[in-house]
Amino acid sequence: MSKNILVVDDSVSIRQMVEMTLKSANYAVTTAVDGQDALTKCQASRFDFVLTDQNMPRMDGLTLIKSLRALAGFQSTPIVMLTTEASDDMKAKGRAAGATGWMVKPFDPTKLLEVMKRVVG
Secondary structure, X not given: OOOXXXXXXXXXXXXXXXXXXXXXXXXXEEEEOOHHHHHHHHHHOOOOEEEEOOOOOOOOHHHHHHHHHOOHHHOOOOEEEEEOOOOHHHHHHHHHHOOOEEEEXXXXXXXXXXXXXXXXX
């Protein structure tokens, strides 16, 4: 059974590239245009992994992570930030919010799939 992955990014091109990469490895992918859209989808469905951008309209990635960690079904779900933000301060904020890991854009599809295998199988 394929794992259900939620990809959250306000950039259409990033969403499409990540979605194609994950679908090529037989993951089931749902996309969201920002944190608010993602939170709504997470309240209605269960996901095995969430990959989110940081800088988005309506709700940023850190706020999304905190909101998901407050939901009963998402306390142990792996959540990885995929963002241009690479500072140690921002990574520390991500860990404090509950992020499982951090990847910097532009992403390497091979590296993304390695992370996916390690985290969700």
